[in-house]
Each structure stands twice: as C-alpha cells, then as structure tokens.
Amino acid sequence: MSSEPLFKHLALIGVGLIGSSIAHAARERNLVGHISCTARSEATRQTALDLGIVDSAHASAGDAVTGADLVILCAPVGAYGAIAADISAHLSPGAILSDVGSVKQAVVRDVGPLVPEGVHFIPGHPVAGTEQSGPEAGFAELFDGRWCILTPPPGANQDAVDRLSGFWAKLGSMVEIMDPRHHDQVLAITSHIPHLIAYNIVSTVDDLEKVTEAEVIKYSAGGFRDFTRIAASDPVMWRDVFLNNREAVLEMLGRFSEDLAALQRAIRWGEGDKLEETFTRTRRIRREIIDAGQDLSDPDFGRWSSHPEEEEGE
Amino acid sequence: MSSEPLFKHLALIGVGLIGSSIAHAARERNLVGHISCTARSEATRQTALDLGIVDSAHASAGDAVTGADLVILCAPVGAYGAIAADISAHLSPGAILSDVGSVKQAVVRDVGPLVPEGVHFIPGHPVAGTEQSGPEAGFAELFDGRWCILTPPPGANQDAVDRLSGFWAKLGSMVEIMDPRHHDQVLAITSHIPHLIAYNIVSTVDDLEKVTEAEVIKYSAGGFRDFTRIAASDPVMWRDVFLNNREAVLEMLGRFSEDLAALQRAIRWGEGDKLEETFTRTRRIRREIIDAGQDLSDPDFGRWSSHPEEEEGE
Numbered sequence: 001m002s003s004e005p006l007f008k009h010l011a012l013i014g015v016g017l018i019g020s021s022i023a024h025a026a027r028e029r030n031l032v033g034h035i036s037c038t039a040r041s042e043a044t045r046q047t048a049l050d051l052g053i054v055d056s057a058h059a060s061a062g063d064a065v066t067g068a069d070l071v072i073l074c075a076p077v078g079a080y081g082a083i084a085a086d087i088s089a090h091l092s093p094g095a096i097l098s099d100v101g102s103v104k105q106a107v108v109r110d111v112g113p114l115v116p117e118g119v120h121f122i123p124g125h126p127v128a129g130t131e132q133s134g135p136e137a138g139f140a141e142l143f144d145g146r147w148c149i150l151t152p153p154p155g156a157n158q159d160a161v162d163r164l165s166g167f168w169a170k171l172g173s174m175v176e177i178m179d180p181r182h183h184d185q186v187l188a189i190t191s192h193i194p195h196l197i198a199y200n201i202v203s204t205v206d207d208l209e210k211v212t213e214a215e216v217i218k219y220s221a222g223g224f225r226d227f228t229r230i231a232a233s234d235p236v237m238w239r240d241v242f243l244n245n246r247e248a249v250l251e252m253l254g255r256f257s258e259d260l261a262a263l264q265r266a267i268r269w270g271e272g273d274k275l276e277e278t279f280t281r282t283r284r285i286r287r288e289i290i291d292a293g294q295d296l297s298d299p300d301f302g303r304w305s306s307h308p309e310e311e312e313g314e
Numbered sequence: 315m316s317s318e319p320l321f322k323h324l325a326l327i328g329v330g331l332i333g334s335s336i337a338h339a340a341r342e343r344n345l346v347g348h349i350s351c352t353a354r355s356e357a358t359r360q361t362a363l364d365l366g367i368v369d370s371a372h373a374s375a376g377d378a379v380t381g382a383d384l385v386i387l388c389a390p391v392g393a394y395g396a397i398a399a400d401i402s403a404h405l406s407p408g409a410i411l412s413d414v415g416s417v418k419q420a421v422v423r424d425v426g427p428l429v430p431e432g433v434h435f436i437p438g439h440p441v442a443g444t445e446q447s448g449p450e451a452g453f454a455e456l457f458d459g460r461w462c463i464l465t466p467p468p469g470a471n472q473d474a475v476d477r478l479s480g481f482w483a484k485l486g487s488m489v490e491i492m493d494p495r496h497h498d499q500v501l502a503i504t505s506h507i508p509h510l511i512a513y514n515i516v517s518t519v520d521d522l523e524k525v526t527e528a529e530v531i532k533y534s535a536g537g538f539r540d541f542t543r544i545a546a547s548d549p550v551m552w553r554d555v556f557l558n559n560r561e562a563v564l565e566m567l568g569r570f571s572e573d574l575a576a577l578q579r580a581i582r583w584g585e586g587d588k589l590e591e592t593f594t595r596t597r598r599i600r601r602e603i604i605d606a607g608q609d610l611s612d613p614d615f616g617r618w619s620s621h622p623e624e625e626e627g628e
Contacts, residue, residue, distance in 0.1 A: 078586075102536075127536045131600075146535050176532075186525050189518070191536030196577060197511055198537070202596035204503070204566075204573045211500050213599070218490075220608050221460050222416075222441045222505025223512075223544050229609070230537050232600035235593035242581045242589055252518075253578055257571070259518045263510060264567055267556045272392075275556055279549035282516035285527070286445075286546035294534050295543070 005032050006167050007096075011068035012037040013061055013083055015048045016234070017129060018100045019074030020138025023053035025171045028140045038064035039135075047135045062090040070167070072124075073099035073111075078240035080107055084114040093118040096160050100126055102187060102237075104151045104180035106244035112153070120160035125149045125183065126173060127191070133234040144172035145293055151180040188248035192241055193256055195230055196249070199238070202231040319346050320481050325382035326351040327375055327397055329362045330548070331443060332414045333388030334452025337367035339485045342454045352378035353449075361449045376404040384481070386438075387413035387425075392554035394421060398428040407432040410474050414440055416501060416551075418465045418494035420558035426467070434474035436466045439497065440487060441505070447548040458486035459607055465494040502562035506555055507570055509544055510563070513552070516545040 010032040012019045019037065026032045037054045038061045039045045045057035058064040065071045065087045073080055080101065091097060097119050101107050107123045115121040128146035130137065148168040152161050165175045178186075201224070205216045216224060242249055266274040289295050324346040326333045333351065340346045351368045352375045353359045359371035372378040379385045379401045387394055394413065405411060411433050415421050421437045429435040442460035444451065462482040466475050479489045492500075515538070519530045530538060556563055580588040603609050 127533045129536075147532055149533075182524075186529050186533055187536060189515075189522065189525055190530050190533040190538040194515060194537035194541055197515065197574065198540075199593050199596050200574045200577055201503075201508060201511065201570055202599050203592050204570050206595060206599070207573070208503065208566075208569065210496075211503055213602075215500050216504050217599070217602050217606050217608065218461055219441045219463075219500055219504040220603050220606075222443075222501060223508035224504040225603055225609050226512075226540055226544055227508055228596070228600040228603055230540055231593075231596040233593075235590050235597070238593050239586050239590040243584055243586055246581055246584075249581060250578065252522075253574075255522065256515055256518050257574070259521070260511065260514045260567075260571070263514055264564065267560055267563060267567075270557055270560075272553050272557050276549050276553040278517050279513050279545075279547075279552050281520060282513050282542070282545040283549070285516050285520070285531070286542040288527075288531050289534050289539055289542055292531050292534075294531065295539050 005030060006163065006170065007032045007070040009034045009036065009068040009070070011035075011065040011071045012054070013064065013071065013073045013087070014075035015039050015044060015054065015135045015138075016074060016237075017133055017137040018126065018142075019072070020048065020051070020053055020135040021140065021142040022072065022074070022100075022138075022171065023048070024138050024140040025143065026167075027053060029170055031167060031170050032070070036064045036068065044135055051135060053135075053138070061086045065095075066090050067092060069095050070164075071095060071097045073097075073101070076234075076237045076240040077101040077103055077106060077110075077244050078236075081110040081114075084111040088114045088116055091116055091119045094120075096120045096122060096164055098122050098124045098150075098164055100124060102191065102241045103245040104149075104183040108151070108153065108180050120157050122150055122152045122156060122161055122164050123180065124151070124164065124168070125187070126168070126171075127187075128173075129233070131229050131232040133237075141172065143168070146173055147176055148173035149176050149178050149183055151178055151183055184245050184248045185252075188245060188252040192245055192249050193252050195233060195238055196242065196253070197256070198227040198231040201227050319344060320477065320484065321346045321384040323348040323350065323382040323384070325349075325379045325385045326368070327378065327385065327387045327401070328389035329353050329358060329368065329449045329452075330388060330551075331447055331451040332440065332456075333386070334362065334365070334367055334449040335454065335456040336386065336388070336414075336452075336485065337362070338452050338454040339457060340481075341367060343484055345481060345484050346384070350378045350382065358449055365449060367449075367452070375400045379409075380404050381406060383409050384478075385409060385411045387411075387415070390548075390551045390554040391415040391417055391420060391424075391558050392550075395424040395428075398425040402428045402430060405430055405433045408434075410434045410436060410478055412436050412438045412464075412478055414438060416505065416555045417559040418463075418497040422465070422467065422494050434471050436464055436470060436475055436478050437494065438465070438478065438482070439463045439501070440482070440485075441501075442487075443547070445543050445546040447551075455486065457482070460487055461490055462487035463490050463492050463497055465492055465497055498559050498562045499566075502559060502566040506559055506563050507566050509547060509552055510556065510567070511570070512541040512543075512545040515541050
C-alpha cells in the first residue's frame, strides 16, 4: 500500500454507479492521490463526500479538474459536449482526459475538438455495470474480470495510453484497444440492442388489455423477470446511448427484426425443425460465455427470493 | 414426517428438470408413498434410480402408471398425445392425471379425449424452472415461492382439484386456478415471447459479419449475457411450446414488434423524450416484481464469476 500512486489527482465528472465504483476501487487499491469530483446535484456531491470516496466535491466542473492529471467523464454521453466546453480551459498540460461512455464515435465528435493541445484525449468504456444507479450503487469490485475498451485517436501518446491501460488493469479489468467505429458496432449488438428489446417488452406489457400487469408480475418467473432487470437501468444514460449510436443500433436492429420475422414465420407454418435447430445453436454460445468467465454456470433463472440463505450456500 | 402421504403412488412421465424436482420435493417432504417413472432413454431411467429420487423406473409408460393415484406428464407437450394413448388403458379409476406443460389449450385438445371415465384430468403448470435440463438438474426447492397454475375443465371433481392444489402447496407453490385460454395468453407474454426474443438475439449474433462471435462473448457483460441464459433452455421443450401456443404467441409478438418499430422510429428521428419516458416507465414494473417476491433486488447484471465467494457475502 506504500507504492507510489499511478496518478496524483483523479477528477471524476459525475459520480453515479461507474464514477463511484472507480473511486472505491482507486482508493482501496491506492492508485491515486487526491480524488475530486463534480456532480450536477448538491445532494449527489454530498453523498460522495459522506461515503468517503472523494476528497473534494465541486459545483463547477472546471474547479474539479484543476490540477488533475487524470480526468474521467462519468456522465451521460449527451452531456459531454457541454462538459468539455466547461473544463477545456482548466485542463492541465500533460493530463489524460478519458471517459466511460457506452458509445465512442459520438464522444470523439463532441469532445475531440475541445481538447486543448498537450492534453491526452483517450476515450474509454468499461463493459461492466449493474441495473442500479447513483453514488451509493458503486463498489470496488465492479470491474474485476470485465473488459475495458480504450479507443485512442490515431497518433495518441503511447505513454499516456500505457498509463491509462495500467490504471484500468489495476481496477481489475482486462484492457483492449479498438477503433471507435468498431466499438460502436460491437456494443450495439452486445449491449444496446439487448437493452432496447428488454425495455421494449417491459413497455409492451404495460399496454395489454387481455393480460393484467398484476398477472405479468405474478408469473414473471417464466422468463419475463430476466428482462426487467436490465430494463431498470438508468433512463437518461440509455436515452443518450441510443441517440448517439443511431447508425449501428438501427443496422443491428434491422438484423434482429429480420431474424425474428423468420422465427415468426416458422411458428405460423409449424416448422418445428427450424425452431429446434435455432434453439439448439444458441446453447453453444451460452457455454462459451461461461467458459470465458463472463457469467456463472449456476442455474439462476429459477432463483428464489424467499430462501436467499439456501441459495447462497450452493 | 410420520403423517400420511397425500398420494400412495406418484407416477412421473418424464424425469427432466421439472419431473426430477417434483420427485426430490415430494420425497423430501413425504408427500407420496411410491414414486415410479418412465423416460424414453434407458440412461435417464438409470440416472433417476441412481439419484434415489424414484422407487421404480419403467421402459413402458403404461407400466409406470399402473396403480398410481397421481400421474404427472413431465415431457415436452408435443409428445402428450402419444403418451396419453399409451397410458389410457392403464390409468386407475379415481386417479388424478395432471401435467406440467407450459401451454394448456393444446393439452386439453391432445389429452382430454383420451382420458377414461372416472379419471380426474386436471392440467397444471408450475411457473418455475432454470436454464438447465435433465434429471440431474432437479432440486427440491425449485417451486418454493413460485406460482402453479391449474386449469381444471368445467365440471371437474372439486375434491380432486383440492387434493392436487394441496400437493402443489406442499411442494412450496402458491396455486391459482385459471382458464386454459387465458393461461396461454398470460404465459405468451410472461414466458414464451421472452424466450423467443432471447433465442432470436443469440441466433442473430451467430450470423453477423462485422462483429465476431469471440467479440460478442468477450463483451457479453454489457447486457447480451442475460439473454443467453434463457436461450440455453431445452430446445425440444421450447419448440413444442411455440408449435402449441401459436395463436397467442403470434398475437403478443405482433404487439412486441409494433412497439419495437415505434422505438426504432424514435431513435431514427432523435426523439429523446419518447425514449426517456419509455425507459422510465419500465423501472416501476421491476420494483413491483421485487416487491412481489419474484426476484431479488441485489444487483446481478454485473455479477463477477472470478470472485463468487465475495459476491455471496453481500
């Protein structure tokens, strides 16, 4: 614990689930000296101070970043342009400016032009999260064993990329370098479309006449329940994801809908072989995700809340 | 444990996840005397005997049900017609014939006409399960706190309905009586459509050119992972569900697709307010499911397999 911290001063712009988890982990693992933060609401700033995860909390983003050698934007991506304009003049030469947004081309577009000469702009995206929001939702282990994607622009300072990679590795992540356009395509299918269809089916049940909402809730253990979890994710964050990754989301959604129409047709015409073949193929991908350490093999679909102590013993 | 069992002889036609869980729970809670079973494969019958969850295993379904006062069909619903033909002449007068199928109108259609006079036919559906299959996947607590829907035909013997309800209550379930047609509509949206879209998105990633399967697996913690779990469910069981609940599934799928098209349009035209409003509405339903004891509130989306012992301590 007595080793030199990787950065002298970390500034977090936003301390929701991701920002507060970075603060928890960075503090616990002694990765930074001072941690400052800003948040739009006074209550959030106070909570961050009360939790003891930041040393200072500022109403002004410019004040928060002053003197920082690592600045990480942890706000909804729709706010990045305004934030970049606010902090631009306050960034220190040699500082690294990064973020945790779920889209990357839009970040390059909105923030890139406002980064002053001598500041190293290296967008990032830790592929980790829970369905919960706010500074109290964070925990130090969130990034353990999860991938963090960095999208340094062409010609980025290699030393800065290495330092930021090292920071994420110490937060527990495996780090991958990727082109922002490719990032947005990969995440469209692995994250954005799953969220969209989960939001959509939960929204659909809200409007049915033949089945009541009380019935849906009672029998949700049949499968629906699993979708409500990710459909409880932060609405503003996800609004901004869809508005800022439109092209890739619409392209992948087109594929999803086309394939769904084919299954619909197979059901209508009673093509059992086609259904069984599709449902068999999908099992293999599940096994590969478990083998890759990205999920547990324990059966979870039937977990029962009335006996959590028994479940935990398994 | 010395109280009189509810049934002298339980016969299970099929001992997969659900059948073996019934056997585990019925035995552990002393609900039945003898448990017999049949299964199509010799290996499955032997596994059921080796697990000690059945007293006898028979190659012939007719032999398995001989002398039973409770018979439960636990096979894929597409096999019910043939099974009913096989067992019809062997059912004892006064016996209850039930099942655990995820659709109910098709069961009434396929099995009903083959039930002999004096046998009480009361279809059932425990809304519980995991993504795992086979006799080894069963466990006694699967039904605890979950709903079991019974769909007795008009004029069903009330004493028989009460005895079957009592059996499911002792297995841990809350019991609801429902019309088969309404059952199929409720389950279409709470279970069948969720499974269909999960199978579909997992299948879609299999066919993409721009994103590799290795990338999807690596970054699956972004949301995709959650869908792979229910898309790993038994392919034959689910084939039969869709073939046998066609009308309700196609109707609910129509609603889902219509709503998805509206979200797609909102993304295309940058209607952030509409997106945010939809995503906010869906949070409430999640809270109600947790309040109803049908899921845990612990954040799960970010669960990390490399440190299960830490997670369990939360």
